[in-house]
Amino acid sequence: MRFSTRKLLPGLTVALMASAIAVSTTVGARADADDAKRIFKEMSDYLALQDHLAFDFDTVLEVVSSEGQKLAFASSGAMEISRPDKIRATRTGGFSDVELLFDGTTLTLFGKSVNVYGQIEIPGSIDHLIDELRDTYQRPIPGADLLLSNVYDELMPSVTDVKDLGSGVIGGVECNHFAFRTEDVDWQIWIAVGDAPYPCRYVITSKQIDTAPQYTVQVSDWKTGGAAADFVFKNDTDAEKLALDKLPDLGELPAQYSPEGAK
Template identity: 45%
Template sequence: MADYTAAQKSITATYDSDIEIITPELQKIQFSSSGQLKMTRPDKLRVRRTGGYTDVDLVYDGKTVSLYGNNAKAYVQADAPGTVEQLVEAIQAKTGAAMPGTDLLLSNSFDVLTSDVIEGHHIGQGVIDGVECEHLAFRGHDTDWQIWIQTGPQPIPRKYVITSKTVAGAPQYTLRIKDWKTDAIAAADTFSFKPPEGATKVGLDSDVMIEFDEVPAGTIAGAKK
């Protein structure tokens, strides 16, 4: 899977994600969102995420990253020359956004995924959205994770579950990937950001960055893998 995904120059997909939080009363609450991903290696990325507390569009053209929050009707921009992998690392470092699932797209995804693994097992077979998959489970020091990989000549990830063991109640993050395609992205403006009419440009400390997360501000979630 890691070799196959790293070899794809262009990737488009849709996804559904669920992230759990644990309340002070130890009740487990789940927040859900859906989105679309478009990526061309090494330096083009567009991600849309829509949920109950988030509606954002991230666009990266290799030089500038733009993040538009539909709820806030505002956007932030920053110079970020480099690659998609450097962008993900910078966002995680500067904003604290976990961005779980991005490790599946990295060119060195195998090294990143297994860096904390102390034990792994092939559980068996499973079916995700009607597609037969191989089910694997891994244990780490802080997180455990499972992955379902499509069988056959296209070993793509179909489902990814991260369990945070350092948070009481062991909340989980679940990612389901659909409509995976590796055809070249034809539209020339796919990775160009054009502010919607009436949108306001704001600073990096604005609510637009808060919208980038999948849960309301103030909640404590796991899935920091």
């Protein structure tokens, strides 16, 4: 049987409107801001206690084109962290294949698909690295908020509204689902239920653009403990070394939808 999108859309619109009405009338009654903050604090404390952790992730980055069309670009990757000062991450998408390594002193960005890399000295912790990449080099790590050593103290002060949305299931894992609002962004988080309250999904929604594009990162294959990997870059492919500001764009967008071409 063939289905017509044109026939399905009116029914879908009605269903979405009904869902919106249901949420608006029931969430307020079940929201418990104190409980949501408590569980989020438990997640923050749990993450801070993990000396070594590793996980896989999938991301979806939404942009709005100059024609006002919302577009989404997907990537996948893996990350390994050894606190307080080592990180290794890979990300593969349709437009780049990137590896990031930090050994506590040297940060390396390696563009595998173009076989070039750049290095800078940023001695310090992972927290310091995240701040420097965002503020000094304008190369923020998407979703890096959750890698900080004290997620709660970094994110909660700017929150103006909290909603407890009950339970959800992400990748077969039961999660507590919360929504938080700040002046600039809305964000949602799904936190695994149980003794390992890790973040299963994190969604950041812009409030500065009318069509509200989002960035979503979903976590899988969560692991803690074990032996740490080697976080030192080895140039096994004879990649060309470039100054960091000369590296090609290693982000998640094709060139035509870079910030210069997006709305």
